[in-house]
Structure formats: C-alpha cells, structure tokens
Amino acid sequence: MKEDQQSIPGSTPGRRALLRLAACTGAAATVHVLTADPAGAPGPPAPAKPRPAAGPQRAAAPLKPSAYRLRPMTAYAPPRLGAARPPVRHKPFLRMDAPGRTMVLTFDDGPDPRYTPDILKTLRRHGARAMFFVCGEMAVDNQDLLREMVDDGHIIGNHSWDHPLMPKLSRSRIRSQLERTSDVVENAVREAPRWYRAPYGAWNRASFEIGADLGMEPLGWTVDTLDWTEPGSSAIIHRVRAGAGAGVVVLSHDAGGNRSGTVRALRTYLPELLDQGYRITVPHL
Structure with a gap:
C-alpha cells in the first residue's frame, strides 16, 4: 500500500x-x-x-x-x-556456487506416498538434505510429507500445479499454476517456496517474471539422471557417478511414474558421494 x-x-x-x-x-x-x-x-x-x-x-x-x-x-x-523480491532472471541457475565439494540433490513431481517416504528415510539415515520441487495437485493431498521435508531440513520448491508446458500458457494461467502451489505449501509449512523449476525445464520470459514476482528464484540442473524413463537403478547410479562434481545439481523424480529405481539408486550413490568427500546439502538465498 x-x-x-x-x-x-x-x-x-x-x-x-x-x-x-x-x-x-x-x-x-x-x-x-x-x-x-x-x-x-x-x-x-x-x-x-x-x-x-x-x-x-x-x-x-x-x-x-x-x-x-x-x-x-x-x-x-x-x-x-x-x-x-529477487531480480527477474533470463535463465535459471544450473549449478550452485558453494565452497568445497558441494552437491545438490533435487527430486521433482511429488510428493508421492509410494516413493517419497523411502527417499526421505535414506536422506535422514545419512544426514543429507535435498530439494523437493512439488506439484500442487500432489502436495495438496500429502501435506504431512511436506511437513516431514521441512522438519528434516529439506527445501521445498514450486514445480507448478499439474506440470504443464509453461510457454503454451497465458500469463494468467502461469500465475495460477505457481500461485496455487505456493499457497498449498505455505498453508502446510507456514512458508512459501523461494525456488521454482519449470516443468520439462521449459522456461519463458513470463515464467521468470511471475516467479520473481512471487518471491522465487529459478533453478535448473546440471546432471539429469533420466530416471523419468525408468531405466533401472544401475543406469541412474552410473549417471550420478559420471556427473558428480563441485556445485553440481542432480535432477531426479519422486513421482510421475514408477520411481522404485530412483529409490534404490539413492541408497547406493548417496553413501558413495559422502565417502568421496562430497557435502550433500541445499542452497541458501
């Protein structure tokens, strides 16, 4: 005012x-x-x-x-x-600039009660924190999992309401997709998301502008595990090992299909990364 x-x-x-x-x-x-x-x-x-x-x-x-x-x-x-409000970006962040051997693990499309709890359990066992980019239509019925994420120190990001292709939407529909999801998260954990990720990694000027207006920074990824193709845990583990490095952001999914391979892969590569001296944590604005 x-x-x-x-x-x-x-x-x-x-x-x-x-x-x-x-x-x-x-x-x-x-x-x-x-x-x-x-x-x-x-x-x-x-x-x-x-x-x-x-x-x-x-x-x-x-x-x-x-x-x-x-x-x-x-x-x-x-x-x-x-x-x-953050500035309006022209491209998303693709990696994190952090001291030492730091990596960020991210999980999209959830939360899904079939897979998300096992991922949270593995992260908790190893004292690692991650980012969960949630879809509003999944989050609204699984707010207990949102609260569990926050209690464990993870960051919740906004991944739209129902995973549309943003460049095909009007500005008002893009705002609705992001705003409705932020409202669900805020109602559940008393804090709105401060990061967002465009579905399919398809960004456009309107989504950058509206995301910034809602107080969120855009985050992409460095390594795509391609787990959405359900290639099996061995293929996912191989891609994480091959792409590991300081500042790397790893893309995985905890919903949107059969994610049992993602769950099994995390149990293997997470302790390996920690043994190699990587710090698995989350970014801070």
Whole structure:
C-alpha cells in the first residue's frame, strides 16, 4: 500500500486561521489512511471535532496472509514487508556456487506416498538434505510429507500445479499454476517456496517474471539422471557417478511414474558421494 503525500501551503501572518484549519484537515486524512486496515484494527482517538458520518461503512474482508506478498500497514505498527523480491532472471541457475565439494540433490513431481517416504528415510539415515520441487495437485493431498521435508531440513520448491508446458500458457494461467502451489505449501509449512523449476525445464520470459514476482528464484540442473524413463537403478547410479562434481545439481523424480529405481539408486550413490568427500546439502538465498 502506498501512502498519499500531502503538501502544506506556506505560512503568512494573515493566514494563520486558514493554516490551522488545513493542518487539522491533513491530520484527519492521515488517520483515515493509517486505520484503513483490512484486519479491522482499532484506530487512534477521534479528533475533537469529528465530521458527521456519511453513513454506515462495511468492514473490509480480512486478507489471507502470504509470505510472498506485502502485508497491509496497521495503525499501531510499522509496515510489515514480505521477503524482498529477487531480480527477474533470463535463465535459471544450473549449478550452485558453494565452497568445497558441494552437491545438490533435487527430486521433482511429488510428493508421492509410494516413493517419497523411502527417499526421505535414506536422506535422514545419512544426514543429507535435498530439494523437493512439488506439484500442487500432489502436495495438496500429502501435506504431512511436506511437513516431514521441512522438519528434516529439506527445501521445498514450486514445480507448478499439474506440470504443464509453461510457454503454451497465458500469463494468467502461469500465475495460477505457481500461485496455487505456493499457497498449498505455505498453508502446510507456514512458508512459501523461494525456488521454482519449470516443468520439462521449459522456461519463458513470463515464467521468470511471475516467479520473481512471487518471491522465487529459478533453478535448473546440471546432471539429469533420466530416471523419468525408468531405466533401472544401475543406469541412474552410473549417471550420478559420471556427473558428480563441485556445485553440481542432480535432477531426479519422486513421482510421475514408477520411481522404485530412483529409490534404490539413492541408497547406493548417496553413501558413495559422502565417502568421496562430497557435502550433500541445499542452497541458501
């Protein structure tokens, strides 16, 4: 919300009465702006000479809190601002710039109660953290898994509502895809996603702009395990081993098909990476 700025005319001895009247009028206008709180907070004491009421006023409906929108100003508190919006990117991040031998494991399309719990269990056993880019239509019915992710220190990212090809959508539909998913995540874990990934890795200008407007940074990947083709755990393990390196972001999936190969592969390559001195963790903004 932007505050209206008012100017006061210059003062002369012959205009004191007029100036005094203008100052009172300005104070009354300021009180109106500061007490126009959708949450219905009480305003400060009324002026000594209040104007007659023009008629009954309807109370504004409360706004739903959101971690990626500006909060309204209240009468008794300073403005509460959401997280600063990231800049609009022209391409996604493909790797992480972190000290040492750091790698990031990411899992898309879930959460799926058939596979996600086993992935979380393996990560927990080895003290590793990962990123889960969730689809809203999966997350809405599995919010307990979202809370488990956060409790274990993982990061939840936004992967759209139902995995469409973003460049084929209008701006309003792209916003709906991302915003609805962020709302589900925020309702479940009290924090909206700060990262997002376009389905199929298909980015366009609108998705970059809308993602930034919702407070999210775009993340791609460095190594694609191709587990979505269901090649078997051995092929997935081979691709992770071949692509391992400092700053690498690995793409896998915990939903969208038979992900038993992904589950088995993680049990093998995760302890191997740790034994080789890699630090499996998550990025911080």
